[in-house]
Amino acid sequence: MSAVGTLRSKIKSSVPGWRLIGGPFLFGFLLLLTPLLLMILLSFWTQNYLKLDRTFTINNYVEVFSHPVYFTLIKRSLNISLLVTLTTVLLAFPVAYYISFYGGKRKAFLLFLITIPFWTSYLLRIFLWKIILGYNGVINSGLMSLNIIEEPLSFILYNSNAVVLALAHAYAPFAILPIFVSLEKIDRSLLEAGRDLGDSALRSFFHITLPLAMPGLIAAALIIFIPTIGDYVTPRLVGGTDGLMIANMIQVQFSKANNAPLGTALAIVSLSIVVFISLLFILINRRYLRRQV
Amino acid sequence: MASPSPKKQTNVPSMVKLSGIRKSFTDVEVVKGVDLDIGKGEFFSLLGPSGCGKTTLLRMIAGFESANEGIISINGEQMNKVDANERPTNMVFQSYAIFPHLNVAQNVAYGLKKLGLSKDEMKKKVDEMLKLVDLDGYQERQSYALSGGQRQRVALARALIMEPKVLLLDEPLSALDKKLREHMQQELRRLQRTLGITFILVTHDQEEALIMSDRIAVMFDGKIAQVGTPREIYERPVSQRVASFIGVMNFLKGDLNGKTEKGISITSDMFGEIMLDANQMPSPLEPGAVTIGIRPEMMSVLYRDSDAADNRLTVKVTSVDYYGDMTFYAVSIPKSENHLSVCMRNTVGRHVYQLDDDIVIGWSNASMVVLR
Numbered sequence: 001m002s003a004v005g006t007l008r009s010k011i012k013s014s015v016p017g018w019r020l021i022g023g024p025f026l027f028g029f030l031l032l033l034t035p036l037l038l039m040i041l042l043s044f045w046t047q048n049y050l051k052l053d054r055t056f057t058i059n060n061y062v063e064v065f066s067h068p069v070y071f072t073l074i075k076r077s078l079n080i081s082l083l084v085t086l087t088t089v090l091l092a093f094p095v096a097y098y099i100s101f102y103g104g105k106r107k108a109f110l111l112f113l114i115t116i117p118f119w120t121s122y123l124l125r126i127f128l129w130k131i132i133l134g135y136n137g138v139i140n141s142g143l144m145s146l147n148i149i150e151e152p153l154s155f156i157l158y159n160s161n162a163v164v165l166a167l168a169h170a171y172a173p174f175a176i177l178p179i180f181v182s183l184e185k186i187d188r189s190l191l192e193a194g195r196d197l198g199d200s201a202l203r204s205f206f207h208i209t210l211p212l213a214m215p216g217l218i219a220a221a222l223i224i225f226i227p228t229i230g231d232y233v234t235p236r237l238v239g240g241t242d243g244l245m246i247a248n249m250i251q252v253q254f255s256k257a258n259n260a261p262l263g264t265a266l267a268i269v270s271l272s273i274v275v276f277i278s279l280l281f282i283l284i285n286r287r288y289l290r291r292q293v
Numbered sequence: 294m295a296s297p298s299p300k301k302q303t304n305v306p307s308m309v310k311l312s313g314i315r316k317s318f319t320d321v322e323v324v325k326g327v328d329l330d331i332g333k334g335e336f337f338s339l340l341g342p343s344g345c346g347k348t349t350l351l352r353m354i355a356g357f358e359s360a361n362e363g364i365i366s367i368n369g370e371q372m373n374k375v376d377a378n379e380r381p382t383n384m385v386f387q388s389y390a391i392f393p394h395l396n397v398a399q400n401v402a403y404g405l406k407k408l409g410l411s412k413d414e415m416k417k418k419v420d421e422m423l424k425l426v427d428l429d430g431y432q433e434r435q436s437y438a439l440s441g442g443q444r445q446r447v448a449l450a451r452a453l454i455m456e457p458k459v460l461l462l463d464e465p466l467s468a469l470d471k472k473l474r475e476h477m478q479q480e481l482r483r484l485q486r487t488l489g490i491t492f493i494l495v496t497h498d499q500e501e502a503l504i505m506s507d508r509i510a511v512m513f514d515g516k517i518a519q520v521g522t523p524r525e526i527y528e529r530p531v532s533q534r535v536a537s538f539i540g541v542m543n544f545l546k547g548d549l550n551g552k553t554e555k556g557i558s559i560t561s562d563m564f565g566e567i568m569l570d571a572n573q574m575p576s577p578l579e580p581g582a583v584t585i586g587i588r589p590e591m592m593s594v595l596y597r598d599s600d601a602a603d604n605r606l607t608v609k610v611t612s613v614d615y616y617g618d619m620t621f622y623a624v625s626i627p628k629s630e631n632h633l634s635v636c637m638r639n640t641v642g643r644h645v646y647q648l649d650d651d652i653v654i655g656w657s658n659a660s661m662v663v664l665r
Contacts, residue, residue, distance in 0.1 A: 092589035124455030192357055195377045197455060207403075211394045288394070 006156025011037060042263040052261075060265035070249065074270060077245040080160055081229035084167040085221050091168065092175035092220060093213075100183035101178075111180070114173050126237050129166045133157040133238070158240025166234050171227075175220040183209070211288070218285040222278055229274055246270050305332030307369075308491045309354060309459055314363035316349055323349050323453070325515035327363070331459075331493060331508075336485050338494045338502040341512035342538070348463055350512075351495045355461050356380045368458050383452035387468070388404065389444045391436045391451075397423070398432035401450045410519050422450040442473045449481075453488070460485075462494045466501065478504055479570040499539045503527060509536050521576075526589075529575035532665045536586050543592070543633045545585040549578055549663060559663060561585060563626075564604045567658055574663040587622065589636040591660035595653040596644065602655025610650045620645050624654065 046053040060100030140152035194204040232247035309331040324346040339347040352358045356377030426446040503523040510520045530536035537623040547561040560566045608624035
């Protein structure tokens with residue numbers, strides 16, 4: 001084949017490759033990377049009422065780290081999202097376990113049932129929690145009509161517990177599915193082998209099922225942790241004042257406070273924390289994944 | 294149908310005793326009344342086509358399935374109510390079931406953990422066991438980095454370290470390639486002889502069963518068709534089905550005239566009336582139409598007229614399969630629809646016949662077996 005021919009065939013064979021990733025790359029570049037870079041840039045500028053001062057400064061970051069309110073909010077966000085992650089994974093595990101081990105022929109149907117909450121918008125589901133937990137809500141009026149309490153409980157809505165509850169409910173399917181998949185992947189003959197070697201049910205659970213389901217558990221934890229730490233609707237609707245999270249503060253900086261540079265600095269700091277914690281999760285996960293063929 | 298009684302080898306104490314075992318899944322009965330008596334230190338094989346219930350039977354002995362009816366006892370103790378983790382049996386699974394999150398030593402030590410041994414004792418036992426299965430030095434190897442044969446050895450070591458009374462093997466060699474399989478057959482046999490543990494092997498490979506076992510139970514459709522030593526099963530099959538499952542057999546039509554002091558008398562168009570030894574009829578049959586079976590290697594091509602044979606027949610070659618060490622001829626009998634297969638060992642100077650050649654084949658009376 002001539003040199004030109006070889007070159008042509010080389011180009012030809014490489015065309016589908018870049019075409020394939022070209023679209024997504026452009027999409028990612030324009031809609032993810034560019035805004036992120038712009039945000040980083042913005043966080044080093046200053047807002048002077050109506051005008052943007054474009055001189056480089058780290059004042060926004062100094063402000064973030066020196067003001068205790070931001071630290072409190074970030075800490076609370078972390079606490080809430082870790083609590084949500086823990087609650088959701090702990091509650092999702094038995095559900096996934098039941099479907100995988102005892103679902104039998106109804107497996108597909110049970111998984112289908114789990115997706116039903118998605119038929120309603122996220123916002124509506126959060127509003128429903130207001131109706132359930134509210135001052136005149138389902139729980140309070142129910143307990144009152146049963147004469148268990150005399151006046152409505154006020155600690156069940158508008159605080160961080162309500163946020164945890166609402167988020168844990170909203171993210172349950174995201175935890176159930178990856179855990180279910182990892183449980184499904186466990187070769188049942190491994191459990192029989194464990195039993196054959198003298199395992200009690202409990203020992204075989206802790207020595208075989210749980211370690212092998214770990215990748216699913218960690219994936220579930222990541223899937224819940226990342227979006228919940230930045231959640232802003234839920235704390236706004238059911239969080240009251242002590243349930244507000246860092247995302248609410250970022251939103252305030254962008255709108256009411258008209259200080260977008262400080263907002264971006266806050267966003268970058270929280271993003272870094274999320275990335276750091278996620279990397280930890282991934283590192284742990286790799287330990288488990290590496291062992292599985 | 295006269296089912297063969299569950300006999301065992303003489304003077305060997307019983308290790309596993311099954312009586313009247315039945316098992317159904319939903320509404321399909323997969324084991325339909327099995328009686329077996331497996332002796333101590335025996336290498337026993339359950340042989341049958343897939344779906345015959347042999348694996349279910351093994352899993353009932355292990356305790357993974359419970360029998361709907363019947364009694365399972367091991368070493369004289371009834372096991373029906375004993376859980377799998379309390380039974381003196383260990384199993385080598387078909388998939389090997391190596392724990393993927395543990396390394397070789399951890400896999401092998403898995404069952405020892407609850408015995409409360411010291412670290413040193415445990416390590417010593419694991420090392421010894423790995424030496425026994427020829428895997429010394431692989432202690433720290435991760436299980437995903439093992440080959441099929443190595444996984445099999447780990448599974449074996451993991452089961453044997455528990456010092457079971459009975460080792461159960463569920464088609465342990467089916468995933469290995471031919472060379473490795475043959476090697477492992479020898480190895481397993483050697484291990485069983487050294488350790489003296491009762492092995493129960495489930496297999497669908499008749500050759501494997503013949504090579505390895507002290508005794509074989511051939512199973513069809515949830516029932517045991519025949520129990521016996523490899524030679525009994527191969528040379529004295531009780532039915533056409535057993536005979537065809539264990540290798541190839543030629544079947545001729547004949548009539549059983551009766552049984553006398555001297556033996557049994559049969560008649561066939563091909564050779565008239567002859568007397569056979571009584572043991573050539575492995576299961577008692579009523580006089581009437583019977584089948585006469587002859588293994589292909591028991592028939593020989595008569596190259597010279599002077600070659601001696603009790604029976605001889607001129608036939609036409611219809612196909613020739615050359616295997617290197619052997620040549621298999623399919624031949625047709627003139628004026629008959631019967632086809633026979635004859636197998637000759639290839640030796641120096643021995644002629645290999647071609648298609649449509651007319652040849653003379655012969656066989657001795659002693660090579661025949663009368664069966665259903």
